[in-house]
Amino acid sequence: MQLGDTKPNQDLLTSDAVVVELTNISKVFPGVVANRDVSLKVGRATIHALVGENGAGKSTLMKILYGLHQPDSGTIAINGVARQFKSPSEAIDAGIGMVHQHFMLADNLTVLENIILGLEPTKFGVLSLSDARARVRELATSIGVALDLDVPISELGVGQRQRVEILKVLFRGAEILILDEPTAVLVPQEVDELFVNLRRLVSKGTTILFISHKLDEVLTISDRITVIRQGSTVATVSPNTVDRLKLAEMMVGSDLPKPGERTTKIGATTRLAVRGLSVLEKGRKNPVRNVSFQIAEGEIVGIAGVEGNGQFELCGALLGLLSSEGTVEVGGKDVSNLSIRERLNAGLAYIPFDRHREGLMLTAPLWENALLGHEATLSRGPMIDFTAAKKACREIISRFGVLTQNELVPAFVLSGGNQQKLVVGRNLATARTVLIAAHPTRGIDVGAQAAIWEEIRRSRDSGMSVLLVSADLEEVLGLSDKILVMFDGEITAELDPKSASPQILGKYMTGAR
Amino acid sequence: MIESRTTQRNFDGVRKSFVTLGSSLGAIVLALVICAVLLLLTGKDPLVAYRQILETGLSGDKLLEMLKRATPLMFSATAVAIGFKMNLFNIGVEGQYLFAALIAAEMGTHVSLPAPLHVLFILLVAMIAGAAWASIAALLKIGRGVNEVISTIMLNFIALSFIQWLFDNFFRDDSDGGLNVKTTKIAPSGRMPDLVHNRLSGMFIVALIVVALYWVVVFRSRFGFQLRASGLNPIAARTAGIPANRMVLLALMLSGAVAGLVAMPSVIGDVYGYGPSATPTQFGFAGIAVALLGRNHPVGIVSAALLFGFLDSTSAELQLSGVPSSIVKVIQAIIVLVVVIVNEASSRWLNRRTAERAAIALKGLASVA
Known part of the structure; x- marks a missing residue:
């Protein structure tokens, strides 16, 4: 990609070229690693990337800049003037805008209405959309975004929604744009489009702070990269002086584990067979329609797809959470009419999509979380066996390397990666025949990711059938023996990971057949 | 190592009980203060009322009651x-x-x-x-x-x-x-x-x-x-x-x-x-x-x-x-309201403290490793 031509000479950052200067920012923030003496200089009209593992403190730092958190110590200077932001509105007044990972748009309002929300121009107290329309259109054209302003948000795709968010922030006069993991929700084609838009913005004088942990993208788009580890800055580098591996090692602080090639063979027995599965929903198109596939002993089948294309409902139907038509066989046994507990007892295990929603009791201690689903085995008569339950939890903690003081702290004090390790450790304990892993490594750090991938491989090598649902294409391509693409509730393609690439997957994921 | 873990656990448990007890008692005192203000506003002397409650309530008959x-x-x-x-x-x-x-x-x-x-x-x-x-x-x-x-x-x-x-x-x-x-x-x-x-x-x-x-x-x-x-x-x-x-x-x-x-x-x-x-x-x-x-x-x-x-x-x-005997119902209602608010505040505070302590302890763990 030829986007790097306009990079200014970074080594000659004169003081008036510095737009944002953070000096010695520290913040003790419960549950996640604090920022410790972080300093950062961002040059005018550049794309400055902030990389680091999840929980390293990048988002906290940006939230401090955006006025959502106040630093315990340290200073913020914008255009050379020291500032203190008590709230986002003060940061917005200073020309700072932030696009969050989770969009904040009103679904039933149009694009235009969303962009001007809160700043509606009026004439004699009556809403006057014509001026606003002209201004928004001008803004959109200037950064090369083509959008129909009168369509409701609910009809837009994820990439387009993100562009609306960006326009919304620019409309409020932002000259410094913070993007929190902007590419996490996009397919490769959309990422390319986003990068073109961002380059246009920079050429118009906007400064962009780009939070990411996808290193290839960071290397492609940024003018400068700051690496954060455990709350402190490791280094600020120029992308042409580092490569992917170097960056990753700076992030983790050690050599990266290498994914191992599989040495075991896929067996002949089918462990999971799904035939004509449809999830029925009243008043809406059925979210899963006539899905059939089989997974053999020791095989990993990956399901790739943009979120919301029926993957969630598919897993729900397999587990028995949602009512469905069709048959599901686990280890040769028809479980279609069995309860969730009976399916789990048949050897099915599920790593849930969302550990907070489906996995954890956040205010309960770790050992109670580890007990969930295993009450039957960790009991003596009708009473819970507390000693055994705590021991079982300690075993998960040591086997999966959950970083915690002990098993008595509430689950909310753990970082995301450690919470996920606990959930994976707990749910793998019942796994004997089939493992459904839904986004097993979403939002967790590289170290924890490697550990969980290793567990998935181990399950596979022990002869289990694994269904891997993920939005992380690298993960799907790296682990799967076969890839199914899900689009709009149906399986639209079956690919061999050896010959597939993120680009090809991306094409199918957006509806090509 | 094992011993220090056990002490730590007991300490955590004791602290939690103390916070719970303290915040409940504090809420009751706060409720009594609010009631005193209400009594003053209606022209009654709160001290007289409270003494009356204590004196009648603490007799043997009334304790059975x-x-x-x-x-x-x-x-x-x-x-x-x-x-x-x-x-x-x-x-x-x-x-x-x-x-x-x-x-x-x-x-x-x-x-x-x-x-x-x-x-x-x-x-x-x-x-x-x-x-x-x-x-x-x-x-x-x-x-x-x-x-x-x-x-x-x-x-x-x-x-x-x-x-x-x-x-x-x-x-x-x-x-x-x-x-x-x-x-x-x-x-x-x-x-x-x-x-x-x-x-x-x-x-x-x-x-x-x-x-x-x-x-x-x-x-x-x-x-x-x-x-x-x-x-x-x-x-x-x-x-x-x-x-x-x-x-x-x-x-x-x-x-x-x-x-x-x-x-x-x-x-x-x-x-x-x-x-x-x-x-x-x-x-x-x-x-x-x-x-x-x-x-x-x-x-x-x-x-x-x-x-x-x-x-x-x-x-x-x-x-x-x-x-007025209805003052008892007023006190009860105010206690419940105050307790609900104080409970929420104190459990948020406790959660924050727990998280901070965990973060500090983890830093200790990380530096040892």
């Missing part, structure tokens, strides 16, 4: 707390216990059993009747998705009319004459012996046993864990294979069964029957306040019930000394 008044509150608060532990708001304790009182009083006159069995039989019938009435709300929730808050409130009204109809048409016994009509008097074998003659019924002991059982079942048993898990995160509990619908049914029936005992101190300990004006009302709602004040914890429930019993026991005497 406190235990007597606390008894039904312990039952109703426990019933409410069982629901709360599963995030179910059982506002229907009122209807459940009145229905149970009528059915148990009537059934108790139709059997002849030796004394302890007769009493047990009546208690059992009361619990079954309470559970049955509560199960209506559970079935509505499971089958039709009706929110239990709405259905239990509505079922209170239905219970009142239904009881009136049953009583007037089938269970009324006019043989006693007089205005205060009741069901037929329960035979002596079906009466709960007094703990202190004519002052305190043996139901007080039953209430303590029920609260202890509540602790064992909800905090120690497998069923209790499933119940609490379903309350903490219903989706996670269901994903882990805990059957959501069955838990709703069992939790509400258990809550209703305990609710069924609320009027028993009157039915088998005092009046020996059911009567529309003889059987006490309003304990279902007071139980919500006591459960909130006691934070659904067994020790908290007993303490809160005793506090409310103490305040109630003084209200009659207050009137005599020129302090």
Whole structure:
């Protein structure tokens, strides 16, 4: 990609070229690693990337800049003037805008209405959309975004929604744009489009702070990269002086584990067979329609797809959470009419999509979380066996390397990666025949990711059938023996990971057949 | 290493109990201050009123009265707390216990059993009747998705009319004459012996046993864990294979069964029957306040019930000394409001402290590794 031509000479950052200067920012923030003496200089009209593992403190730092958190110590200077932001509105007044990972748009309002929300121009107290329309259109054209302003948000795709968010922030006069993991929700084609838009913005004088942990993208788009580890800055580098591996090692602080090639063979027995599965929903198109596939002993089948294309409902139907038509066989046994507990007892295990929603009791201690689903085995008569339950939890903690003081702290004090390790450790304990892993490594750090991938491989090598649902294409391509693409509730393609690439997957994921 | 871990654990537990106790006591003091301001505004001297409450309340007679008044509150608060532990708001304790009182009083006159069995039989019938009435709300929730808050409130009204109809048409016994009509008097074998003659019924002991059982079942048993898990995160509990619908049914029936005992101190300990004006009302709602004040914890429930019993026991005497007796109800209401607010604030503070401590401890771990 030829986007790097306009990079200014970074080594000659004169003081008036510095737009944002953070000096010695520290913040003790419960549950996640604090920022410790972080300093950062961002040059005018550049794309400055902030990389680091999840929980390293990048988002906290940006939230401090955006006025959502106040630093315990340290200073913020914008255009050379020291500032203190008590709230986002003060940061917005200073020309700072932030696009969050989770969009904040009103679904039933149009694009235009969303962009001007809160700043509606009026004439004699009556809403006057014509001026606003002209201004928004001008803004959109200037950064090369083509959008129909009168369509409701609910009809837009994820990439387009993100562009609306960006326009919304620019409309409020932002000259410094913070993007929190902007590419996490996009397919490769959309990422390319986003990068073109961002380059246009920079050429118009906007400064962009780009939070990411996808290193290839960071290397492609940024003018400068700051690496954060455990709350402190490791280094600020120029992308042409580092490569992917170097960056990753700076992030983790050690050599990266290498994914191992599989040495075991896929067996002949089918462990999971799904035939004509449809999830029925009243008043809406059925979210899963006539899905059939089989997974053999020791095989990993990956399901790739943009979120919301029926993957969630598919897993729900397999587990028995949602009512469905069709048959599901686990280890040769028809479980279609069995309860969730009976399916789990048949050897099915599920790593849930969302550990907070489906996995954890956040205010309960770790050992109670580890007990969930295993009450039957960790009991003596009708009473819970507390000693055994705590021991079982300690075993998960040591086997999966959950970083915690002990098993008595509430689950909310753990970082995301450690919470996920606990959930994976707990749910793998019942796994004997089939493992459904839904986004097993979403939002967790590289170290924890490697550990969980290793567990998935181990399950596979022990002869289990694994269904891997993920939005992380690298993960799907790296682990799967076969890839199914899900689009709009149906399986639209079956690919061999050896010959597939993120680009090809991306094409199918957006509806090509 | 092991030793230091154990000390750390005990320390955490002790600190948590201290914060809980401290914030509850602080809330009560704050509530008394607010009440004092209210009293001043109405032209009464708060010090006189409070001294009056203490002086009358702390006499031996009144302390027995406190235990007597606390008894039904312990039952109703426990019933409410069982629901709360599963995030179910059982506002229907009122209807459940009145229905149970009528059915148990009537059934108790139709059997002849030796004394302890007769009493047990009546208690059992009361619990079954309470559970049955509560199960209506559970079935509505499971089958039709009706929110239990709405259905239990509505079922209170239905219970009142239904009881009136049953009583007037089938269970009324006019043989006693007089205005205060009741069901037929329960035979002596079906009466709960007094703990202190004519002052305190043996139901007080039953209430303590029920609260202890509540602790064992909800905090120690497998069923209790499933119940609490379903309350903490219903989706996670269901994903882990805990059957959501069955838990709703069992939790509400258990809550209703305990609710069924609320009027028993009157039915088998005092009046020996059911009567529309003889059987006490309003304990279902007071139980919500006591459960909130006691934070659904067994020790908290007993303490809160005793506090409310103490305040109630003084209200009659207050009137005599020129302090409006309704001040007691005002104090109770303000205590509950303040406690809810202070509880929320203190648990947020505690959570933040826990998280900070964990972060610091982890940094220690990381630097060692």
